[in-house]
Amino acid sequence: MSARDVMWLIIAADCLPAEPEFASLALKPTEEESEPPMFTSALSFVRRRKVLAIGVVVAVAASTVACIGLGAVTQAEDAQTKAAKVQKVIDKNFADPEVIKVGNRYYAYATNNKRNLPVATADKPRGPWKFTGADGMPKLGAWAKPGRTWAPDVSRRPDGSFLLYYTAHHAKSGQQCIGAATASKPEGPFTAVGNAPLVCPTKQGGAIDAGSYSEGGKHWIMYKAENNVIGKPPVIYMHQTGPKGLKLLGKRFAILRNDRAVERGIIEAPVMVKRGGNYILFYAGDHFARNTYFTGYAVAKKITGPFKKADKPLLSMKGLGGAVKGPGGADVVTGPNGVDHIFFHGLVGKARHMYRAELGWVKGRPVLR
Template sequence: MLQTAVAHTPLATTPHTPQATTPRTPLATTPPTPQAAHDAPRHPSPTTPVLDQEFADPDVVAVGGVYHAYATNVAGRNVQHAASTDLVHWTVDDKDVLPVLGDWVRPDPPHDVWAPEVFDNGDGFTLQYTARDRVGGRQCIGAAVAPSPGGPFRPVGGAALVCPTEAGGAIDASSYTENGTRHLLWKSDGNCCGLDTWLHIQPVSWDGTRVTGEPVRLLKQDRDWEGGLVEAPTLVKRDGRYVLLYSAGDYRTAEYATGWAVADSLTGPYVKGDEPLLTTRSFAGAIGGPGGQDVVTGPGGRDRILFHGRGADPSRRALYVADIGFADGRPVVRGSKTLYEAELARVHRAAIRDAKDAWGGRAVGHIDEPDSFVEFKVYAVSSGAHTLTVRYGNGSLDASGAPAAATHTLTVGAAPAGVIPYPYTGWD
């Protein structure tokens, strides 16, 4: 975490200073210095797909120095599979790693085999998958096993693993382990039928083929940006806190996005972040509808996030990878701009006011005194170069009443980091 302050630098000809509206901090737009010489090559840009084809809802598992990725059905394959040694260069498997579905799946297509989850069960590998139930037609979650991560996986049991038809069914399996217990995270698919969508956590057997306890609700849709549904849970523990990543909105649109919430205990309560983590806007339109995420420890021990999004070809959801870091449980993704509101920062000897053109309708103004400042806690992925962008308004006049430029001094920590010039714009 960095302490970033913008303070007033008095100018003899500038009786008024800019009113800070929405400081925006796109973090780590310049890659940091590599941590070690043996690190795998970093992809040049998080906004360039590492697999430029349909590869939605990616899941990744590391096995013996090889990363295996799995994705939602496409082109006659129930589950896609690709492999990489560096998370950048991928070899796509041309076979279906789940060629046969469980007996509980309806026999006629479409089977809608979505969002696979694969993990090492100690005696091989388990694949949890979503498909259409033959009885009620809702999507439910089943399990399959294989001796190796490349499959083929074979279904286990005659019934679905989780199938709450009264709640709309279940989709988007994800696995989390703690203290020798495996937990299954899943979404109740209530948006299919006018119900709430809840993310749940539920204990399962170590091989993930049987439930061993009741589900616990973690969170549901309650933010405007979520577009009426939440899904695709991913749970990690960092800095002693539980960080729940999730997707929300209509996956067919650019409004699809990735959010986050934190808790001090496994079952919550989970507190959502003020803003989503990955959005079309945070990537400046270079990636549309980023979501379906997974987190894995990459080469060199760095956390990486893999997710799908729509790039130059909006008809397909390609695979992207980026660095992800955490500060007191707060996630930050390299290349995804993080918005910091001036009025929510530490404001000293200045005023928070209403401003119709400011983000959120409020702004900080009257930063007029020598000791006036606005201080932000800025969270970055890692050390290296970062970019700070400040949105402002400046209606300053000089002694003759003519428009005048103004400046603020920027400090990072206790060290000066430069001077920000503000050309005249007028007030809103």
Template sequence: MRPLPPHPLKRRIARGLAFVAAAAAMGLGLGPASAAPLPDSPVLDRDFADPDVVKVGGTYHAYATNGDGKHIQHATSRDLKRWKADSRDVLPVLGGWAAPRRDLVWAPEVFATGDGFAMHYTAHDRASDRQCIGVALSSSPDGPFRPVGDGPLVCPAAEGGAIDASSYTEGGQRYLLWKNDGNCCGTDTWLHLQPVTWDGTRTTGDPVRLIRLIRQDPTGEDGVVEAPTLVKRAGQYVLFYSAGDYRGDHYRTGYAVARTLTGPYTKAAKPLMTTETLSGAVHGPGGQDVVTGPDGRDRIVFHGWLADPRRRVMYTAGLGFANGYPVVRGSKVLYQAENALVHHAAVRDAPSASDGRAVGGIGHADSHVEFTVFTAAAGEHRLSVWFGNGSQDGAGSPVEATHGLTVNGRTAGTVRYRHTGWDRWSVVDTALALKEGWNTIRLSKGEYYAELDGVEVA
């Protein structure tokens, strides 16, 4: 067996507890098809980019980037499925600091303050010639929202300005998330977290750069990270964001996770939603928000492109969390082995693996790695297993390795891994029957000693 670092008992216990907590949280997960929609058609078929959704009483209010002759668009729904667009501009007047450019009013964020409602919006600052974030207030979620303050709330001109405000609250403190718009002018782009007053009209501390999500990455993010949305699930912070060129199919939604509010945040190895992972049902998914549905379960709300006329329309999809990591109903997901339930095996650093870690030491009779995966419908699915196999027989010759496969507690055959060498990752596909909703897939010790990077279900 390939030598590996020791696998302490406390790690197994901690992972077991995390799995139990996540399993309990699954009751608030994706659920049956009637409760957790697939993003197979828009819920609002009009130009409605960067949707933000807030629930007030029994009514959902959605706000969006400029369109239809309005600075900020507004629509309402009782069920997140059927929406009625507002004929009025809920932000009829911009702050005096903002240039009168309707086309540069973007990405609203609305929240209740206790005395009414606040809106953070992006507009063009006259003084700095940059996009910056302003504030407007209203007594009603229907508006009209009226600007407050003599200038923008956040406007780091030397860093390209600020866009894409989002709100997060914890322990009675409100925080503003935002992006410095370095893409405008060749400087680094970061996502920030900054404390603000409860009504969102003033900052009360310095911004914190959410490290390890930070710099624009031309190879991985097409030079753009933006549109932050922060939630906390099963004791873990999940920071959703959009990346890539918003103008087409390469726009996508990613995420990063952290154990503390200010990080460090670790970016997922692959995006959460892309045109490809959604099998072309949505083109360029991004501008996301997370909201609780009428059934108490999470939804992700986002836009995607349609043609003729070309527009960004609004979609919703069921959102769940497998062992604390987000899964969107209808979007293929790579489940990392190190985030699964690991028993009598070891998580190790593996620089060439998909996110720099893998599971090895699956060499004991009771060794296994158990994945919790979600499927949109019952039937046959393709399981893709990312593996590495450097096993040799007693004569030093390369050999095939295997794992036993069980699905939802039942034996489902054997997965066979050709010889690749250690730290040389490949993929093998196998067909298996899965039920609608959550499934457990276990890969157990077989012949020789294959290591696991992750699995994908399609």
């Protein structure tokens, strides 16, 4: 075996994932070297071994450089591949998108932008998406001040009507809280229910980013307690509701906490689906106005948890090769042929446009397809 062959063997071995058999791999001299002729001097034998050792050191160094380069190329190619799977579908401000499918039509809702509840519709997840001509919720609840109406969540109730959870500015406390509204049609108009918010933990700084989940005839609301606005780590809670979604039952329980440096003190925007026997909780981390805002996920076998966060974000500016800045505020909807789509916003200047990508599932965990 030549020195060049040895070098490439080392590079190949170093670049492969670590396996037990590689741990015991040892380089052996060739037959010629293993049994040198009697007339070969000891000095010559040692020199050959010394040359081989130097070659091995050089090969190892080369393998390190090669692997670093290969790793960087692989990561760059992976980011480019993911970026190619992402499509901008609304090129105007449409933050914190919520998307549902009703019949063969899709409806998207967003954080306030001139209207309390912007609404857009499309025949396909890819679009084209068109704005409806009216505000989906012309009038907020009596407890709320307009101008800070965020992160809507819309779901269909058992009776066929539609339920909206919305975040708004609570006039009495000055905090953000969550209210409810109903409509007979997905595009609205939604009418506020009650004279008080449904969720308003003022001792925790308020609540934002409601998300609904239903399974087996039971219904829950998820939300973020705004602890970070009072200098404490935020928490995402889940609370069972009645069948109409307007009454809280029993006690809430925490499903996710802010415990990673990459989150920079913020977790929010909970969305839950169940795939492959796993409960998948999507969430956003960091501040929405930063390029480093991201979409992560956590997995549990039970709806009550414990939820284990994935090591890497599903969506991030770095992971998408810079194609989308601050990808967050995500929602998941099932489209034609049972294919899941994830909708999210990305920063474009000071606005947040809506993007879409297909989701696949590997062992009950999400991947971009």
